[in-house]
Amino acid sequence: MHGLSDLVLPAAGRQRRAIYSDPQVYAQEMERIFGRCWLFLAHESQLPNPGDFIRTFMGEDEVLVIRQADHGIKAFLNTCTHRGNRLCRADRGNARAFACNYHGWAFGIDGTLAAVPLEKEVYFCEIDKARHHLVPVEKVAAYKGLVFGCFDPHAPSLDDYLGDARWYLDVALDAMPGGMALVGTTQKVAMSTNWKLPVENVSGDGYHLGWAHAGAMKAVQSLDFSGFAVGNTGVNLEGGMSVAGLNGHSVLATLDGKSGYSFYPDPREALAYLAENRARVVERLGAFRGEKLWGSNINFTIFPNLQVLTGLNWLRIYQPRGPGRIEQWTWAVVEQAMPDALKQQILENQTLTFGPAGLFDNDDGDNLASCTEQSRGWRTGQMEVYTHMALGHSGPRPGLPGDIAMGIISEHNQRHFYRRWHEHITAASWADVPRYNVNGLDDQAAGAAGVSAA
Amino acid sequence: MTGATVTARRSVSAMLAPAAHLALQQQLYYEARLLDEERFRDWLALLAEDIRYRMPITSRRFRKDRGAPPAVGAGFTFDETLPRLRLRVDRLESGFVWAEDPRNHVRRLVGNVEIWQGPGPDEAEAYSVLTIHRSRIDGEERHIVAGRSDIWREVGGVWLLAKRDIALDHSIVPDSNLNVFF
Numbered sequence: 001m002h003g004l005s006d007l008v009l010p011a012a013g014r015q016r017r018a019i020y021s022d023p024q025v026y027a028q029e030m031e032r033i034f035g036r037c038w039l040f041l042a043h044e045s046q047l048p049n050p051g052d053f054i055r056t057f058m059g060e061d062e063v064l065v066i067r068q069a070d071h072g073i074k075a076f077l078n079t080c081t082h083r084g085n086r087l088c089r090a091d092r093g094n095a096r097a098f099a100c101n102y103h104g105w106a107f108g109i110d111g112t113l114a115a116v117p118l119e120k121e122v123y124f125c126e127i128d129k130a131r132h133h134l135v136p137v138e139k140v141a142a143y144k145g146l147v148f149g150c151f152d153p154h155a156p157s158l159d160d161y162l163g164d165a166r167w168y169l170d171v172a173l174d175a176m177p178g179g180m181a182l183v184g185t186t187q188k189v190a191m192s193t194n195w196k197l198p199v200e201n202v203s204g205d206g207y208h209l210g211w212a213h214a215g216a217m218k219a220v221q222s223l224d225f226s227g228f229a230v231g232n233t234g235v236n237l238e239g240g241m242s243v244a245g246l247n248g249h250s251v252l253a254t255l256d257g258k259s260g261y262s263f264y265p266d267p268r269e270a271l272a273y274l275a276e277n278r279a280r281v282v283e284r285l286g287a288f289r290g291e292k293l294w295g296s297n298i299n300f301t302i303f304p305n306l307q308v309l310t311g312l313n314w315l316r317i318y319q320p321r322g323p324g325r326i327e328q329w330t331w332a333v334v335e336q337a338m339p340d341a342l343k344q345q346i347l348e349n350q351t352l353t354f355g356p357a358g359l360f361d362n363d364d365g366d367n368l369a370s371c372t373e374q375s376r377g378w379r380t381g382q383m384e385v386y387t388h389m390a391l392g393h394s395g396p397r398p399g400l401p402g403d404i405a406m407g408i409i410s411e412h413n414q415r416h417f418y419r420r421w422h423e424h425i426t427a428a429s430w431a432d433v434p435r436y437n438v439n440g441l442d443d444q445a446a447g448a449a450g451v452s453a454a
Numbered sequence: 455m456t457g458a459t460v461t462a463r464r465s466v467s468a469m470l471a472p473a474a475h476l477a478l479q480q481q482l483y484y485e486a487r488l489l490d491e492e493r494f495r496d497w498l499a500l501l502a503e504d505i506r507y508r509m510p511i512t513s514r515r516f517r518k519d520r521g522a523p524p525a526v527g528a529g530f531t532f533d534e535t536l537p538r539l540r541l542r543v544d545r546l547e548s549g550f551v552w553a554e555d556p557r558n559h560v561r562r563l564v565g566n567v568e569i570w571q572g573p574g575p576d577e578a579e580a581y582s583v584l585t586i587h588r589s590r591i592d593g594e595e596r597h598i599v600a601g602r603s604d605i606w607r608e609v610g611g612v613w614l615l616a617k618r619d620i621a622l623d624h625s626i627v628p629d630s631n632l633n634v635f636f
Contacts, residue, residue: 052521089514090514092521095516095520183526184527184529188625189630191630218548220541343526344526351530351531356531359541359545362630362633363551364630366631
């Protein structure tokens with residue numbers, strides 16, 4: 001076993017490759033990251049009615065997320081408390097109760113053990129059903145529609161966990177009345193990669209876009225369905241920023257307020273929606289977020305495995321399946337206030353670009369799989385990989401929380417992702433995990449009131 | 455005998471004339487070979503201008519599920535028109551799709567072919583099962599299985615594909631890319 005502390009050198013931007021394939025490191029991740037962090041369970045829009053449920057995962061633990069009669073949301077381990085069978089075998093739906101296929105123990109949507117077959121005849125009415133309710137996930141909480149669960153009773157509140165990342169997340173979740181919604185059904189793809197590689201790729205790797213996706217870029221830019229000059233919205237992608245230092249969460253954003261839609265074959269409807277509602281969003285979120293962020297291409301990463309992309313409009317989680325395997329789950333993201341035609345167009349475009357046969361998504365899988373494989377060798381396992389681009393070229397910006405590097409091409413966010421990973425993997429409990437919001441909003445309010453964003 | 459059972463019987467008169475039937479059956483195998491050989495432009499020439507080529511995204515739900523369907527639909531892995539399919543071919547032929555270089559082994563097996571008269575006078579329904587075998591780097595192999603429901607249209611003595619609905623038989627897409635046509 002490696003010393004855990006030397007697997008990552010955050011300040012230098014170096015990681016030992018063994019972190020992508022060592023089973024013992026993976027076991028530590030299950031305990032110290034997936035067993036400890038707040039993990040995405042569902043979006044409230046997926047569970048509109050009592051009895052609506054989704055079967056998902058927290059690490060490798062299977063979880064049922066269920067809308068309750070009182071409209072609250074609960075989550076339980078999806079396992080029968082009798083003999084340990086999987087309880088629910090459907091991906092999603094609406095149910096009044098869940099009966100185990102093995103012996104028929106039946107549980108209510110609130111997790112209570114409601115019925116045991118032959119309770120009188122074979123248990124002699126001696127079974128204490130209250131001791132066999134479904135096991136709830138310790139903590140469930142929501143932030144503006146995003147529902148998270150956490151196994152660790154000592155974890156900070158969800159609000160504290162998200163910290164000042166919320167200020168940015170609100171661009172996705174609260175720009176317009178009604179907030180965000182997920183549309184379409186879950187797009188599931190099995191991939192031969194360690195879970196960290198796709199997360200850090202999307203968190204900050206603007207570097208690979210022009211090369212790894214060159215084929216799709218070339219094809220999409222040749223597209224001209226309707227005479228609209230594509231390439232696509234005629235925007236300058238150089239203006240962007242990489243924001244990290246927020247409890248391990250990060251934001252990669254362009255700053256033009258429209259480039260999120262630059263990969264759309266015909267972005268006119270989306271651009272019209274942005275123009276029509278811009279003033280309203282500025283009113284709700286202020287000038288910087290309303291003008292520069294809303295409509296931009298933004299990759300939000302919530303540690304450890306949730307990503308929300310506005311513009312490209314998808315939400316994704318990476319479900320670990322051992323050190324070298326994941327299931328990648330994706331949904332299309334819309335704003336509730338959008339007209340149905342635009343929501344439909346977004347779902348179509350999201351699947352075209354980043355669905356299971358997505359023009360762009362299909363370029364990433366083999367690279368991530370190969371990075372994983374190239375960590376398994378006796379010799380390669382001892383090697384390092386580098387995220388040291390633009391090291392030292394970051395700092396605070398007035399009015400904006402986080403440690404910020406300019407541009408969308410740097411390895412700033414990836415570096416911070418591994419820093420957070422390292423902080424968790426070396427900590428025995430939450431008491432040892434540092435919490436920080438670099439240039440935090442509270443600090444700014446206290447120290448530099450009145451300074452507005454550039 | 456119930457009405458449904460009788461309706462399920464396909465009459466001999468629902469068949470195509472032998473030559474047309476054979477030509478379309480040949481076309482299904484020919485199409486598979488064109489794709490195996492990466493003759494994508496030739497494959498595009500077998501498609502009707504108004505083609506709809508779709509593979510819906512599905513989820514596992516209880517048979518008696520009472521849940522509402524997704525608001526704007528479940529979405530499609532492929533929801534293609536001819537320009538979209540050309541776009542995919544443009545990408546594959548761009549020279550920049552690194553996952554396809556070196557060339558991978560790809561072979562299709564078309565089976566359970568059924569051909570019946572179609573909805574229009576010059577149209578035929580064709581049902582088939584498609585297995586795609588992909589052998590990529592080293593020992594990495596994938597078998598992808600799908601059912602296909604097609605409408606083919608005879609135009610000037612040539613069968614053109616007008617509609618294809620593809621049912622992918624995997625709960626989880628078993629490969630990290632679908633750089634293949636079904």
